[in-house]
Amino acid sequence: MTKLTLGTHPFLLGFEQLERLVERTAKSGNEGYPPYNIEQTSERSYRITLAVAGFSESDLSITVEDSSLVIRGRQKDENEGRIFLHRGIAARQFQRSFVLADGVEVGEASMENGLLHVDLTRKVPETVVQTIKIKRSE
Incomplete structure (x- = not known):
């Protein structure tokens, strides 16, 4: 019996990257410091809050690197x-x-009472319908 993984399932074409992403996330080595919260602030927005007591704005850097x-x-x-x-x-x-995830954009960041807040928004993708013509074989 062959075990199907996400990247090899016959109905999920092109999801090999998602499987690699899950593996990368599992290996990221995020320790428990600093503690953080992730909250949903609306239907399409989120806020990540990190407890960074003792850090000033100049001690912190926030970057987006390779969809992270x-x-x-x-x-x-x-x-x-x-x-x-x-x-x-x-x-x-x-x-x-x-x-x-694709379509998630990093908004602004702010510091308040030793907490760093980073706001995220998820853009709703436009629905695209594409019609494919069938070539007649002769």
């Missing part, structure tokens, strides 16, 4: 000359990736 939203954080080490008796707040860097 990538958010990176790197704090500058300003601890020279400081003596910590206890250091429980780590200044660690992070990279968090989110795979974007």
